[in-house]
Amino acid sequence: xxxxxxxxxxxxxxxxxxxxxxxxxxxxxxxxxxxxxxxxxxxxxxxxxxxxxxxxxxxxxxxxxxxxxxxxxxxxxxxxxxxxxxxxxxxxxxxxxxxxxxxxxxxxxxxxxxxxxxxxxxxxxxxxxxxxxxxxxxxxxxxxxxxxxxxxxxxxxxxxxxxxxxxxxxxxxxxxxxxxxxxxxxxxxxxxxxxxxxxxxxxxxxxxxxxxxxxxxxxxxxxxxxxxxxxxxxxxxxxxxxxxxxxxxxxxxxxxxxxxxxxxxxxxxxxxxxxxxxxxxxxxxxxxxxxxxxxxxxxxxxxxxxxxxxxxxxxxxxxxxxxxxxxxxxxxxxxxxxxxxxxxxxxxxxxxxxxxxxxxxxxxxxxxxxxxxxxxxxxxxxxxxxxxxxxxxxxxxxxxxxxxxxxxxxxxxxxxxxxxxxxxxxxxxxxxxxxxxxxxxxxxxxxxxxxxxxxxxxxxxxxxxxxxxxxxxxxxxxxxxxxxxxxxxxxxxxxxx
Numbered sequence: 001x002x003x004x005x006x007x008x009x010x011x012x013x014x015x016x017x018x019x020x021x022x023x024x025x026x027x028x029x030x031x032x033x034x035x036x037x038x039x040x041x042x043x044x045x046x047x048x049x050x051x052x053x054x055x056x057x058x059x060x061x062x063x064x065x066x067x068x069x070x071x072x073x074x075x076x077x078x079x080x081x082x083x084x085x086x087x088x089x090x091x092x093x094x095x096x097x098x099x100x101x102x103x104x105x106x107x108x109x110x111x112x113x114x115x116x117x118x119x120x121x122x123x124x125x126x127x128x129x130x131x132x133x134x135x136x137x138x139x140x141x142x143x144x145x146x147x148x149x150x151x152x153x154x155x156x157x158x159x160x161x162x163x164x165x166x167x168x169x170x171x172x173x174x175x176x177x178x179x180x181x182x183x184x185x186x187x188x189x190x191x192x193x194x195x196x197x198x199x200x201x202x203x204x205x206x207x208x209x210x211x212x213x214x215x216x217x218x219x220x221x222x223x224x225x226x227x228x229x230x231x232x233x234x235x236x237x238x239x240x241x242x243x244x245x246x247x248x249x250x251x252x253x254x255x256x257x258x259x260x261x262x263x264x265x266x267x268x269x270x271x272x273x274x275x276x277x278x279x280x281x282x283x284x285x286x287x288x289x290x291x292x293x294x295x296x297x298x299x300x301x302x303x304x305x306x307x308x309x310x311x312x313x314x315x316x317x318x319x320x321x322x323x324x325x326x327x328x329x330x331x332x333x334x335x336x337x338x339x340x341x342x343x344x345x346x347x348x349x350x351x352x353x354x355x356x357x358x359x360x361x362x363x364x365x366x367x368x369x370x371x372x373x374x375x376x377x378x379x380x381x382x383x384x385x386x387x388x389x390x391x392x393x394x395x396x397x398x399x400x401x402x403x404x405x406x407x408x409x410x411x412x413x414x415x416x417x418x419x420x421x422x423x424x425x426x427x428x429x430x431x432x433x434x435x436x437x438x439x440x441x442x443x444x445x446x447x448x449x450x451x452x453x454x455x456x457x458x459x460x461x462x463x464x465x466x467x468x469x470x471x472x473x474x475x476x477x478x479x480x481x482x483x484x485x486x487x488x489x490x491x492x493x494x495x496x497x
Contacts, residue, residue: 006053008082009064013050016071020046023067031063039063055083065121075121075260079114111270115241116222118263119215119248126212137262140292140300144307147266151273151281151311182227188236191221195243196363203367204411207251208449214251218244238275242268243364246284253291256451262288279320282312283364290327294452298331305331317361322351323368326376333380336387341380348373371405374398375413378420385427395424412450415441419456426463434463435472442483454484 013023024041031039036059048054055061061083068076078084194217201210221241229237249264265288272280285308292301305328312320325348332341352373381395399421406414418441425434438460445453461480467473 112225119219140303206448206450207254211251242272278313279316282308298334301331318351318355322348329380333384374402382420392424392427431467
């Protein structure tokens with residue numbers, strides 16, 4: 001017991017709208033359903049959890065996480081509730097409280113448990129048809145501050161932590177975990193191949209249709225990580241966990257589950273760090289930065305990118321650094337900083353060309369090729385054109401180069417390139433060409449589950465207003481209205497063009 005109020009639990013309790021007596025009864029009922037009929041929680045105990053920071057014994061934290069997850073319609077973990085024993089989350093070294101977003105960095109050895117708990121809750125939301133998007137995104141600056149020291153420490157120190165005598169000992173790893181078993185190199189190879197399949201599907205069709213499968217696979221990997229495998233297998237297994245967490249985050253971002261996506265990116269960074277893969281941890285954080293730019297928060301994106309770049313270590317390849325710079329340039333463009341954007345894109349080009357390919361890129365970098373470099377340059381210039389219309393010509397140039405290199409397997413990226421080109425043409429006062437590229441984007445959009453493509457289409461739609469009197473553009477506007485699904489906006493209101 002800390003003697004201090006548990007502000008995390010108090011805040012979520014207020015959002016849930018229960019009385020303390022109601023929560024006590026629900027805990028007992030849910031515990032019995034989870035195989036713990038002996039639990040007898042009362043109102044006074046709930047009051048102590050909230051008012052004095054008392055941390056209940058297992059299984060109560062897991063029971064509370066399940067109850068709040070169902071009530072709020074988004075994943076709520078034990079960390080979110082402030083109910084972790086011996087963890088660093090939410091504590092200052094001097095004994096006071098510090099509110100770290102998402103409970104990061106969490107204590108060594110907790111990553112597998114957090115991963116398994118979070119994915120289990122996410123799957124529960126899927127099963128029950130809940131929305132899962134009702135939380136707020138943590139600020140990029142807050143995330144980068146809380147993770148900076150952890151990301152820069154020596155991972156070998158964590159490896160020296162005491163281990164149980166049994167090399168196949170399984171630690172409890174969260175809620176709703178199947179009984180995992182130790183695995184060998186052949187099983188890990190199969191998991192690595194499954195990552196490639198999921199990654200290819202995501203690039204072609206968007207994240208909506210396979211997100212649940214990826215989350216389920218990640219949940220199983222979390223169970224496997226509860227065992228202490230030999231170091232070489234454990235590193236590979238952490239690599240699989242990082243890859244799947246990045247995919248789960250990217251797919252969640254793709255379908256508009258933004259707080260869930262951010263949590264997966266943080267989990268991916270932790271998993272990569274556990275596997276001593278600093279570049280992979282940096283790439284996971286760069287995904288969170290891309291998410292922030294898409295959501296109109298470029299300042300937060302730049303904070304995250306700074307951490308991604310400094311925390312990736314010296315072994316990061318030039319092409320990976322080039323990718324970081326393209327995201328940085330996009331953030332700068334959205335802020336109207338044209339000179340800074342051009343300098344950053346110049347560094348990206350130099351780094352990309354300097355990568356001689358003598359060191360094979362990791363599997364997670366293979367999709368960032370020349371077409372992606374051009375595509376990001378087109379997006380940056382198209383974004384800058386909102387502030388400097390003359391930049392639209394450069395956006396057209398790079399979008400054309402990207403499209404010339406795109407393959408059919410990258411359907412979602414082609415849609416983005418078509419939309420960049422169409423938007424740039426509208427800004428450059430060329431509605432005829434804009435109409436052509438907009439229709440090329442619309443054709444495959446119905447076969448894609450990416451909400452991000454719809455968001456970008458809405459941005460392009462705004463540019464059509466100036467040409468609404470043109471018969472072709474008038475027809476295009478009607479077709480866009482029909483193509484866009486009626487979604488719930490981020491604030492919960494209906495969103496349409």
